[in-house]
Amino acid sequence: MLLLIPNVLDAATLARCSDLLDQADWTDGRVTAGSQAATVKNNLQLPEASPFAQQLRASVLEALSKNPAFFSAALPRRIYPLLFNRYGGEANSFGNHVDNAIRTHPASAQHVRTDLSFTLFLNDPADYDGGELIIEDGMGGRAVKLPAGHLILYPSYSVHRVEAVTRGTRLACFSWLESMVREPQQRELLYELDMSIVALRGEQGETDTTVRLTSCYHNLMRMWATV
Template sequence: MLLHIPKVLDADTLAHCTALLKQADWTDGRVTAGSQAATVKNNLQLPETSPVALQLRAAVLEALSKNAQFFSAALPKRIYPPLFNRYGDQANSFGNHVDNAIRTHPSSAQHVRTDMSFTLFLNNPGDYEGGELIIEDGMGGRAVKLPAGDLILYPSYSVHRVEPVTRGARLACFTWLESMVREPQQRELLYELDMSIVALRGEQGDTGTAVRLTSCYHNLMRMWAMV
């Protein structure tokens, strides 16, 4: 499932992040790449422990905690602490790669199985040319380039790349998460059911049908969730 979630960051949070990014001290992005990805990765990242990265991470995690659509689609059990990257100038692309199956945080030593990945765009498409996130889906790939504050959620097993930025700079947050529901088809079914229940309740209120469907949703969660 590829899911575009709009306005994860509101205007005030986005302005706060923009101000912080102006203080960024970037380093080689290959520091978090696996052996294959490192051969095709050419971008910059914020060091994970930098004060700017810590403040940005807190803002992103707070916004995600309030986003019902993100929670419904991802059902996150663990989120690897979000990272931040820059594409532009000579460090401007990331070739085809697949994310590592397990990420281990260097300070906590906590393992995160990468079920899903996301990219949260931090500046607008008009600020740069190129920089599309291409996610291979068997149909030639989908190109993703979203407004600032919007997020794309996609399976970590997907082959993906970032096209070269030929003007300006592309700024984004990215990370991986382990879901409470491991199987992609089960997560997608639960998401579609949850969104249908939300729509039904909005149209008709808490009818008997809505209550029964809600019961089905939670019983499926009991069957499939690993917590």
């Protein structure tokens, strides 16, 4: 499932992130790439321990924690500490690759199974040419280039790439997460059920039907979730 989640960041948070990104020092993005990805990765990243990265991470995590669509679709158990990248100039692309199945955070030694990946766009698409995130889905690649503050959530097993940026600079936050529900089909069923309950409750209020469906949702979570 590919899911676009709009307006994860509001205008004030985006402005604060933009100020921090303007002040930050960047390093070679290959520092977090696996052996295959490192051969095709050509971008810049903020060092994970950078104070700028820490402030950005806190702002984005706060926004994600308040976003019901993100939680419903991802059911996050663990999120790898958020990273921030920059494409432009000579460091401008990332060829076809698959994300590592397990990410191990060097500071904490905590392992995260990468069930889902996400990219949160941090500047306006008019600021740059190129830079599309291409996600292969078996029917040709889907090109994703979103407004600032919008997020795309997609399976980590997907082959994907970032096209070359030919003008300007592309800024984004990205990471991987381990879901409480490992199986993609089960996650998708739970998401569809949750969204249907929300819609039904909005149309009809709290009825016997919404209560029964909510009970089904939580009983399925009890069957499938690992916490």
